[in-house]
Amino acid sequence: MRLRSTLTVSFRALRRNVLRSLLTALGIIVGVGAVIAMVSIGNGAKSVVEAQIASLGENVLLVFSGSFNQGGARSGAFGAGTLTVEDAEAIKREVTTIIGVSPEVRTSAQILANGLNWSTQILGEGADYLTIRVWPLSDGVMFSEADVRSVGKVCVIGQTIATQLFPDGSAVGQILRIKAQPFKVVGILAAKGLSVQGQDQDDLVIVPYTSAMRRVSKQTMLRSISVQASSPDTMTLAQNDIVALLRQRHRTAEGSDDFTVRSQVEIAQAATATADTMTGLLGAVAGVSLIVGGIGIMNIMLVSVTERTREIGIRLAVGAHGREIQLQFLTESIVLSVLGGSIGILAGIGASELVSHLKGWPTLVSPTAVVIAFFFSAAVGMIFGYYPARKASLLDPIDALRYE
């Protein structure tokens, strides 16, 4: 029998029992839908993490105090401050493969301008900071090395601050009070939007780290040091040099370091690995429901074979080969699962759209996942339809005809 008539017969059989076909396919629909939705959500999270890591800057090494294996126990990163301004200066002076260094301190403070009040985060940074982060300005300029040295009362502000405190525009040149001290706005940062965690990345004020340490918060230790290597190739070399230099300065040895140097790549790998694990886990759970859907199909196909024993008998009696009967039932289960898979793909895309709409989570429908889900559902139909189809094809025509 030709493929087209086999398909016609299968479609006819499925149409006869629309509700049952739909309920049978539901297992696959839910399974595929879940896989697509989960993978989309996972991928969305991953893409945002990646974007965020990329926005960390170019060829960036991050030096922070604390270590992940201090005395065998984990003391968190950014733990008790051990990095000094002198460390940063030494790095700048002695490591040859780097082109930018920015010591960092952070504090939060109340700021005031135009009689308006705002509570925000104050970043103390070096003059290289924006170059390292590849963070452009939308207006004005970055403060200079001279401003850093002279503990200048200058600042660069985020978009949120600009709109909140200077609603009339033209913030550049205006005066901003941080803890009652006047700072002159020299530049406005380009907007960055929300972070994955939902934080406003534009709600900040950047001042020279020297000013932050002496005028704003009276800190003596650095929170971290951002370093920019000259090229991707020199990252490892720079990292090793910094570690060696700091070990010498801090008199520590491997295993007892009170600082950590992480490259952007390592941070990216750690973050995306987490996202990957999540995606894999969610996908696996959803995959299990696909298997359950396949068992549902097998169950209904077995019922169908029993129910239609007489029909099979008639077909065999008028000259159908066992192989043709097998093909008919196999086609039926594949059509069922592929139809379910297709609906499931649409449902999954819809669900992920809905999630990103309602919850604001970023989602990213992966074409690979769609293709895999499609063929996987076809395979499920083939695997779980095989046994019932085989059973039908082996029936004896006389026995099948006599079946009540």
Place this chain on the structure above:
Amino acid sequence: MPAVVKLEDIHRIYDSGEVKVHAVRGVTLELHKGEFMAVMGASGSGKSTLMNTLGCLDRPTSGRYLLDGVDIAGLDRNELADLRNEKLGFVFQGFNLLSRTTALENVELPMLYGRRRISHHDMQERAEHCLAIVGLADRADHFPSQLSGGQQQRVAIARALVNNPQVLLADEPTGNLDSKTAIEVMGVFQKLNDQGITIVMVTHELDIARYCRRNLIMRDGKVVSDVQVTDRLIADTELRRLHEAEAAAKLTA
């Protein structure tokens, strides 16, 4: 002329575990082209078993069956299926139509499994032609549930005819029909037989057997009588007579 069907000492023993049923015990017979034979006998005498053997639905336990000169013992499952498809038409005891499929599609069924490729258009044309032969041209798109018993039986006959079989086998084709419809079905058979198709049918009713040319009577799996019918009835004549009798009854009533 060689026999279309040749049975030589056919036995069929059903072995369902503890009891063995010897349903057919040594049947030998020949059928030539154009014969029209009724198989009769008490219930359980082995008629259906014999028909299933003739229809290549079942293999004899022993003995030789030559269909059109070919020994079916040497054929595998698929070759038997092809034989059923091309050379035999079977009308089952109790219609056996596909229930949610129209009359036309039921008739098309054997063509779907034919080894020869037929275009969809030709298939439909041939199915319609066969439905016309049994007088159901106007019921092509009806489902079996929308047809009377006699009409369903005629659809089954049309299905058996559609691949131009050499032998038409019918197991109690008039079993559940009233006498008038039964005569109508016999009329269809007689017309086909006149065109040269060999027909074997099972019946319990003596007066139905009188429409055939040859009567075979079985008892306990053996042939006990095999005679030519002398005073053969012609369905058209009988139907006309029935019509006149009905009209007369209405007039007098």
